[in-house]
Amino acid sequence: MKENKTNINWFPGHMAKTKREIREKLDLIDIIYEVIDARMPISSKIVDLDELVMDKPRILVVTKYDLCDQKKTDIILEQYKNMNYSVVALDLMNGNCNELLSITNTIMKGINAIRVQKGMKERAARVLIVGAPNVGKSTLINRLVGRKSVNVGNTPGVTKSLSWIRVNKEIELLDSPGILWPKMEDQEVAHTLAAFSSIKEEILNLDDIACFILKKLFEYYPDKLEERYGITDLDDNFIEAYEMIGQRRGAFSKGGVINYDRVSEIIIRDLRSGYFGKITFDRI
Ligand SMILES: Nc1nc2c(ncn2[C@@H]2O[C@H](COP(=O)(O)OP(=O)(O)OP(=O)(O)O)[C@@H](O)[C@H]2O)c(=O)[nH]1
C-alpha cells in the first residue's frame, strides 16, 4: 500500500459557469453567506471569494458544528473574528438560525436606510449563499425556509444551478452550486476537501485519500485510531494498518487475502459517517 500523492485538481466547467453567473447577479445581491464546513474551516474556505463578491457585506456561516472538534475549530473561528469577519457557527440538524437571521436583519436595515435616503423603497434582503461543494449550503436554505425546498445530499454537486428561494417577506436566498478554485496549489487542502466529500469521487485515487485520513488521524487523534482499528503505530507504507483494519472488518478477497480496495473504502466511509467522533482536520 502506498500513498500515490496524486495531484487533485477539480475545477469542471460548471464551476467556471457558476462563478460567471454569480458575477452577473452580484448587483442584485445585498448580503453574502459564505459557507464553510466546521471540520475544515480553512480548507473549505474559497480562496478567491473576495475577488468574486468584492466588498458586499458578508457573514461567515460555519456548518456541521455538531461534527467538529469544537476546541480546535474555535481557535480558527477566533482568528476569523479577529480579521473582522461576522461568524455564525451552526448545527443545521438540530440548532436554530436565529443569530444568523438577526445579523442579516441588522445589515439589511442599514442598506434599506440608505435606499430610503436615496428615494428608493425598502426591500427584502437578497442573500447569496456561496461555498465549496457539499458544505451544507442547501441544507442551510431548507433550515431557513423551514421545510425541504431544495435538494440536499452528502455528495458534491447536488445543486446544479443558481436558484432563488423566498424565506419570508424579509429575506430571499440565492442557492448556488459548490465552487472551488481553478488551481489548487495546496494538496493538503485538496486532500482534506476530498476526505470530507467536497471533491467528486470519480476523479480521486481512493487509496490516496484513505492513507491521508489515516495519517491525519494518527497525527491529531491517535486515540480514536486505536479505539476503532486497534492501530497504535503507522508505518510509511501503511501495510500493517491495512492488514489490521482488513482483519478486524473482514475485508477479504477470495483466497482470504486482505482486499486493500475495500479497506480504503471502509476508512473513507468511517470518516464520513462520523465513526471517529468529533474531528477537525485543519490547524493554525
Ligand atoms: N451533521 C450535520 N450535517 C449537515 C449539516 N449541514 C449539512 N449537513 C449535511 O451535509 C450534506 C451536504 O449538504 P448540502 O446542503 O447538500 O450541501 P451543499 O453545500 O448544498 O452541496 P452542493 O450543492 O453539492 O454544493 C448533507 O448530507 C447534509 O445533511 C450540519 O450542520 N450538521
Ligand SMILES: [Mg+2]
Ligand atoms: Mg446544494
